Amino acid sequence: MDTAQLEQRLAALPGAKLTVKDHARQGVHLEAALAPETLVEAVEIMDCAGYFLETVTGIDWLGEQEALRKEVLAAREAKAKAKAKAAAEKAKAAKEAHDAAVEAALAAGETPPPAPEPEPEPQAAPEPEIPVLEDSMEAVYDFNRYPTKGDGCRQGLHRVALRVRVPRSHPEVPTIQHLYPVAHWHERETHDFFGIRFAGHGYLIPLLLPEDADYHPLRKDYGA
């Protein structure tokens, strides 16, 4: 399976969003944001294409939604300000034009034109409320591949990252350990650090943390 075919098959998954990355800048060639339901299928595609699983990890996006909301609000405010400024300038220009017309009429001995009606303020549609969405937890699967015979070392270079987002309150993604046995440990480690549950794993006991650990130290709301 060549790269184009792989991209095609990943893109065909429902809810998948592929981004081609600049390897020199970011170190990854292809990123695919997936829905949790399609993860196993996507990993099967990677397995068929002969990739190896480099690592699995989590990212806690606590505070991301709040930051996005602030960004939207700031953008709205800036837009409103710009609008108000433009309206004020327009009114000023109209007034100046009227004054000039009055002056010209007076100089010519004619009756000055009546003052123009102030334009009615266009009723702005009320901005929709920004819903406060829940922050997400992300699982990232890094795939890489060994150079295969005949494709030369450089062309074989291809790094793919699969990314799955799940809500923070219910962080659960399906396990892939039946496809890649190494995921057994990677998933246990990710569960240790982030509390992401891997459905179907069956042995999510602490790998690196103490055996009675019930905390997840890489969660952003974890305090010592």
Next chain:
Amino acid sequence: MNQLAQSPGDERFVLNLGPQHPATHGVLRVKLVMDGEYIVEAEPVLGYIHRMHEKMGENRTWAQFLPNTGRMDYLHALAYNLNHCCLVERALGIEVPERAEYLRVIMTELNRISSHLLWFGAFVLDLGGFSPLLYAFDDREQILDLLETATGSRLTYCYFRFGGLYNDVDENFVPGARAFVARMRERMPMYHALVTKNIILVKRLKDIGFVDAEMCRKYGATGPVARGAGLAYDVRRHEPYSVYDRFDFDVPVYHEADSMARYMVRMDEIIESLRIIEQALDGLPEGPVMAPKVPKSVKPPKGDYVHAVETARGLLSFRAVSDGSGTPWRLKLRTPCFSNLLVFGEACRGMLLPDALALMGSLDLVIPDIDR
């Protein structure tokens, strides 16, 4: 593998290997289910030297994390150092001066040889041969002296900086490195005569401890483990970083997939590293060793960055998520030994315990690199 079938498992017992055991070279524990001398099941138990480097990464500035990198795989600390520097340089788009890049390559390759020499000594020691260790440490000492004058440390180096090096080398370094290359070239035939051709070693390693290509892929094994299984994968060649694309070197590959193949890969790699060092010394340009205008407080633009290097044990990659502030939002450390150890659990099934220990030695594990 077939011996198991001959004896039904009614005499099984659990054997704890480690966490303190000379053959595990550190605090690794392996729970073994044994049937007499044969291993039925092996489960490595980790975490005895877990220090949560990833959490430390989130609590330090990007630059403050540099000393941490040398403390994961303490035998090839400079590669870890290099990876973190390259990662931040990639994120910030810093151009590193030529001289610094060449010196980075020379230092990292010297460090790789010192790592392989220590592995060689310890591995043969595990198999019962004491004297090769002394020869290997003699050679390793030369490298440590060279690196000590340049970096100021002998083991947990922290020499590279974002944009270059901590300082330039003195005038004795280049002749010293050349002398070492010449010396090491002369020593290699002696090692092969003393150890590689030794019939006891061959009998312990040949056709024992299979880790084949498909197993490597399923477990993500890299480095000499993958190259011993016929996979010509080397990050230096496959995904070149620093100035590795300018040097002419081979990627040693053996197809036997046994313990001997992995042994041979590492021995050949010493020679290849010497070749790289020699070319880098020949081409070493004059000039500054630090890029101008590296910001004091590093703040990579928002986004994800990945960088990988080839360490003495395989593929090391860091995945960093920057939120545009002075500390990483997330720093994932993918270390080679983590995947390489998991292979052991499957590969040792049905083996004799002493052979399994030889297999473990041939995987070249460094435990802090696994536990992080």
